Amino acid sequence: MGRTEAQAGGSPIAPAVERDSGRASRTAVLFPGMGRFDFASAGRFLVLDRYARARLAVADEVLGFSVLERFHDAGADYSEYAQLAFLIASLAAADRAEDRFGMRPDVCAGASFGQKAAAAYAGSLDFPDVVRMTAELARCEKEYFTTEHSDVVTHAVYRVPDEEFHALLDEMRARGDWFEISGELDRGFYMVSLPESRLEDFIRAVRDLGGYSMYTMRPPVHARAFGALRRKAEAEVFTKYRIKAPRLPVISDADGTVVESAEAMRTMLLDTFDRAIHWPAMVTSMAGLGVDTLHVTGADDMFHRLNCTARAFDVLTVNPKNALRPGPPKLRSRAA
Structure with a gap:
């Protein structure tokens, strides 16, 4: 389950593959932000997919309860249990993309909530730790917004x-x-x-x-007004975890900066509370690194459809809707 050191590679960007055009070709994986996500849309994938079941088994042991059962009963779009299930589904989709479809990304990106999965995939957080952190941050945010900015x-x-x-x-x-x-x-x-x-x-x-x-x-999310939430999360949650340097370049969702150190990864994860996300900057940054194929792993109804995405990359999606279908995912070629 997950990437091995051999797959991660020892250099910041893996050796490029040359296409007929002579232009360097690299691949990125995107863990999308969290939209509407419920058991009706993802339950079958989480129950039947062997990669999801493996991830769930670890998460259940870490947390001491069944994520699947609580997700089934949660109802709320952005509940703690929906967030945990979304994280697990995103990483399980990446596991499937690697094992079944040969995905070997050179660059990693996570938009909004997808940063957590990106941090785990890039090796900055161990999977058990990112599970615990996700649950604790969900509770931290719920507590904060109960009394602050509740309107x-x-x-x-x-x-x-x-x-x-x-x-x-x-x-x-x-x-x-x-x-x-x-x-x-x-x-x-x-x-x-x-x-x-x-x-x-x-x-x-x-x-x-x-x-x-x-x-x-x-x-609500990603606003300067939520600086107190950032400080609360840093003091109450982030101090418990050791965040390591990523094994491959990670793209910041705030401005497209290439994140390669432990401190920069920690800052990026905290920025999500009080900095707006900027997807076009991420697209520009990935394209500048030579990326022309983008794997979107996880439930996503938006990022892979955006015009700036379609113009810049060939896109493959692996998500709860298509992962269990026979055959590889369909490649969406770049718009002319």
Whole structure:
């Protein structure tokens, strides 16, 4: 289960494979951020997939309870048990991609919640430790948002005209409305944190611009206003764990920085609390390293579909929906 030292390689970036064009070709693995995730969509994979069962067995022993049973009963999209199940499903998908489909990535990336799986896959955290950390961070966040920013949500919008959208944000700012951009995912695709009391007005204004609403996250994520949560997580959770240097380059989801040291990995994991994610910067960084094939391992309805992803990479997805189907996953070639 998981990557061996031989697979990880001894150099920061594994030897490149030359294509007919003569251009260096490298592969990356992406652990996606967590969207809506429940037992109905992932339960069959977790029950039947041998890689998932192996991961679950370790997690159950570490935690002292059945993750699968509690995930089945949880209900809430972002509950502690849904987060644990999402982590396990993401790493099990990577195990399957390695063992069954020959995935050998040169670069690793994790967007938002996917950073935890990326840290484990890259060897910065042992799998038992990342399981414990995930559970403890879920409880830490729940405790924090019970008393702080309890009225704030993060809402995703897409296909908004950029100039008009930023004019809308300027109007909100001029009125004294609090908000923060918590993520930029593609042209016209943003995550915005704001008070829930203002959410309906915001959705209506986005619709008037011709944009669409995607989903709302509770609790909210990735905002400078949550600096106290970062400090709480660092003091109460991160001090318990030894974070090591990654065995292969990891791409920061805040700005696309290449993470290669233990301290930089620790900073990246903490940045998720109070820094917005920027997927286009991650795409640019991976492309700059010579990546042209991207494996997306885990439940993902978004990152592999984004225009900037499709333009930059050939994409293969291994997820709870397709992992149990016969044959290898279908390659989506880059858009012309």
